[in-house]
Amino acid sequence: MNLYKPSKLSTIILFVFALSIVSCSKKNNSSKTNDGILKIGNGSEPSSLDPHVATGVPEHNILLALFEGLITPDPKTLKPTPGMAQSWTVSKNLSVYTFKIRDDAKWSNEDPVTAFDFEYSWKRILTPALASEYSYMLYPIKNAEAYHKGKITSFDMVGAKALDAKTFKVILKGPTPYFLKMLAHYSTWPVHKPTIEKYGQFDDRANPWTRVGRMVNNGPFVLKEWSINKVLSVIPNPKYWNKNSVKLLGINFYPIDQGQTEERLFRSGKLHITSTVPNHKIKTYQDKKPDLIKIDPYLGNYFYRFNVNKKPFNDVRVRRALTLSIDRKSIIDNILKGGQLPALSIVPPNLSGYQSPKSFTENVMEAKKLLSEAGYPDGKNFPVTEILYNTNDSHKAVAVAIQQMWKKNLGINITLNNQEWKVYLDTTSRLDYQLSRGGWIGDYPDPNTFLDMWTSNSGINNTGWGNKKYDSLIAKAAVSSSASSRLKILQQAEAILIEELPILPIYFYTRIYLKAPTLKGWEPNILDNHPYQNVSLRNIKVKGSETTTN
Amino acid sequence: MLLYILKRIFESIPVLFAVLIFTFVFMKAAPGGPFSSEKTASPEVIKKLNERYNLDAPIVEQFFDYLKKVLQFDFGPSFKYVDRSVNEIIGAGLPVSLELGLYAIIFAMLLGISSGVFAAIRKNTWLDYLPMSFSMLGICVPSFLLGPALVLVFAIYFEIFPVSGWDDWTHKILPAITLGAGYAAYLARLSRAGMLDILNQDYIRTAKAKGVSNSKVILKHALKGGLLPVISFLGPAMAGLLAGSFVTETIFQIPGIGRFYVQGAFNRDYTLIMGTTILFSALLIFFNLLSDILLISLNPRLSFKGDKQ
Secondary structure, three states, X not given: OOOHHHXXXXXXXXXXXXXXXXXXXXXXXXXXXXOOEEXXXXXXXXXXXXXXXXXXXXXXXXXXXXXXXXXXXOOOOOOEEEOXXXXXXXXXXXXXXXXXXXXXXXXXXXXXXXXXXXXXXXXXXXXHXXXXXXXXXXXXXXXXHHHHOOOOOOHHHOOEXXXXXXXXXXXXXXXXXXXXXXXXXXXXXXXXXXXXXXXXXXXXXXXXXXOOOOOOOOOOEXXXXXXXXXXXXXXXXXXXXXXXXXXXXXXXXXOOOOHHHHHHHHHOOOOOEOOOXXXXXHHHHHHHOOOOEEEEEEEEEEEEEEOOOOOOOOOHHHHHHXXXXXXXXXXXXXXXXXOOEEOOOOOXXXXXXXXXXXXXXXXXXXXXXXHHHOOOHHHOOOOOEEXXXXXXXXXXXXXXXXXXXHXXXXXXXXXXXXXXXXXXXXHXXXXXXXXXXXXXXXXXXXXXXXXXXXXXXXXXXXXXXOOHHHHHHHHHHHHOOOHHHHHHHHHHHHHHHHHHOOEEEEEEEEEXXXXXXXXXXXXXXXXXXXXXXXXXXXXXOOOOOEEEOO | OHHHHHHHHHHHHHHHHHHHHHHHHHHHHOOOOOOOOOOOOOHHHHHHHHHHOOOOOOHHXXXXXXXXXXXXXXXXXXXXXXXXXXXXXXXXXXXXXHHHHHHHHHHHHHHHHHHHHHHHHOOOOHHHHHHHHHHHHHHXXXXXXXXXXXXXXXXXHOOOOOOOOOOOOHHHHHHHHHHHHHHHHHHHHHHHHHXXXXXXXXXXXXXXXXXXXXXXXXXXXXXXXXXXXXXXHHHHHHHHHHHOOHHHHHHHXXXXXXXXXHHHHHHOOHHHHHHHHHHHHHHHHHHHHXXXXXXXXXXXXXXXXXXXX
C-alpha cells in the first residue's frame, strides 16, 4: 500500500530529527560548570527597583546587590559594619548619630556619594505624595512621622541633616537601640538625585529611573538586564568603593514563583540557591542529599488571631484553653517537617540579648479545666467556630491538624474556611472572622518589630484587642535610654500578651532552601540577609582541583 | 468578503464593550484592592495611593476615564509593577505567548491531523485504536502533569532539553508539546470523525470507482472536506492556547502574558486585569473571524453573506 510510504518516511525523518537534538544539546549542556555567575531563584518578578517604593523579599534580594546604606550588616552576626559611612559617633543619650561618609564612596557614574544624597533620599521616602509603604521605618527620627503625615511641611524640622558633603547628622525622637540595625533596610538607602529628576518627578512612585541604562546606584553591582518575568542580571560595579571584595562575576535573579520548577532547575544545575523547597521534597532531600538542603532560623512567627470582640473568644479562659491544647511539636514533625520551632511566646528566640518572659506550657488537663470554667465543660455548648486562612496547602494542613486536636482534646467543633489572599486580608482587617491565620516576618532584628504591632492603634493588630498598659509600655520602651531596661520593659509588654493571648502562637519560621555546594560565604542569619560581597563560587573540577573565580 | 469582515468587526465592538464593563464591575466588586497587604500601610499612605491612581474618584468616573484611555490604546500604569505600563507588559509578554501558542498549534496539527486521518483510513485496525486511545489519554492528562513528566524524562534524566527558560529552540520543544498535547488529541478525534464522514460520501465512492489511486482520493478529495470541523475548532483553540498557557508558562518559566493574566487577578492589579482581559477577548474574536473566513472559502456550501448584496 502506497499509503504507508509517507508514514515510514516521516518515521525516519523524526528519528533523524531526534538524533540531531540529542547530539546538539549534549554539546550545549555545559552550564553546570562555573561561570562565576550566581544564579538565584528569587520567587517573583520584582514590583520595583526603587528602594523607596519597593516592598518584599525578592525586591530586597536584588536591591542588596545594587545599593548600599550607611552601614552594611555583618553576614553572620548582622552587627552593623561601615558601609557608605566609614565611621559614626553616637551621643551619650543615644539620640544623636553623626555619620562620616567615606571619601571613596561613589555612584556608578563616578559622582561622589555625599551626605546631601542621604538627606535627599530620606526626604524623598518621607514625602507623602510618594506614598512609600516603608516610610514608617524612619519614624524613630525626630519629626519624621509628623512630616510624613503632613503635619509639618518643612523638612528642616526633621532630624536628618547634611552638615556638609561628608557629615550626616541624625537626631532621633528617643534612644532607639536598634536604629543602626534598621539602616540595613533598603528604605534608608540613598538614591541619585540627578537621575531621579532626569526621568521624572521626585515624588512619583512610577518614575522609570530604574531601567537598564538609566539607573545610577552605589552598591557592589550594576544592572545589566531586566527582562520581565524572565531574568534580572547584575554585573560588578567598577566604581564601588569596596570592589575588591566582590568575587562574583555577576548575579542572575530568576523570578520563579513555583517551588517545583525551582527545584527542577536546581537539580539540573541551573540554580545555586532556591527561595523555597516544596514541602513534600524536604524529607527526600534530608534523607538523600542532606548537604544540599539548608534549614536556618528565620525571624518570623506563625499564629492564629482571636477575634476578641466575638463570643467565645472575648473570654481569656477560652483563648488560653485553645492555646494550651495543641501539640506544636507534632504539627512541626508531621506536617511542616522543616525544623520550625514550637512557639510558646510571641517574640522568636535568637534575638540578641532578649529573653521572652516565662510562658505557658501545653497542658490538655488545664485547658479542659479552663474551658469548663468558661462555661463549656467538655466542649458542651461551645459555638461552632471557624478558622479562616488564605488558600495554601500548608496552612490547610496545619488547620486540619489543629481542628482534630481541639476535637480530641476539648471536644469542640471547628470548621475551616479558606479564602484567596486578598479576600482573606480584607476579611481579617474587617474583623469578620473568629480565628484567622497570621504570620509576621520581622523588619529588623529587635523584639519591638514583633510587639509594637499589637498596640491598640496599630493598623495590623486586627484582633480587636487593646490594653492601655501594653500601649504605654511599648511607648516607654521606645524612649528608654538604657538598653537593658528597654529590653526589660519589652519583656513586661510581652508578658501581657502571653497573659491575655489575643493571638495563639503556633511556630517560629525557618528559612528552608536548597544551596549548591559550590556556593561559599552564604552565612545563615535570622534576617536571611546575605551581602553579596562575601559570597563566592568555587569551581569543583573533576580532577579535584578547586579554584575560586576571579 | 471585505464587507463581511467589516460587518463582523463592527459586530465585535459591543461584545468587547460588554466584556469591558463586566470585567470592570466584577473586578471592583472583588474584596481587597491593589494596596491591601499584610503590612497594612497607614491610612495616610493608602489615601495618597488612591489619589495617585485615581481610585478616589466615583466609580462611574473611573470607568469613563479608563475607557477614554483604552480608546487611545493606553491601558494605563500597572499597580503592582510600579514603573511599568500595562502596554509595556503586554508588549513584552504577548509575542512570547503568541510564539509558544504557534508552536503548540503546529505540533497539535501535525500530530493530531495526521493520526486522525490515518485512523479514519484504517478504521477499526490497530492504526485506529492506538492513536485514538492515546488521544483519549492526551485529553485526560492535564498539562500540569504532562509538563513536569516531560521535564523529568527529557530534561533531568536524559538531559536532552533544558528544564525551563525561553532562549533558543531547545527551550521551546517541551513547552510546545505540553501545551499542544491536549489540542492534538482533540484534533485527532475531530479529523477522524470528519474524514469518516467524508469517506462515506458518494463523490468519494465515485472517485474510487473511476480508478483514482487511494492516496489521491485522500489527499485531493477527502482531506478538504474532512478537515472542515478542524478549522472551525482552530479559531477558538488558538485563543484558548494563549489564555490557557498560564500553566505551561509557569512550569517552564516562560515570560509570556498568561502568567501576568493570572498574577494580575491575584494582585488586584486593576489595569493589568483589564488590559489582559480586553486583549484576550479581542484575540478570541479575531481568531474566530479568521477561522470563519477560512471555513467559508473552503466550503462551497457556505458563502459570505455580504457578497450577495
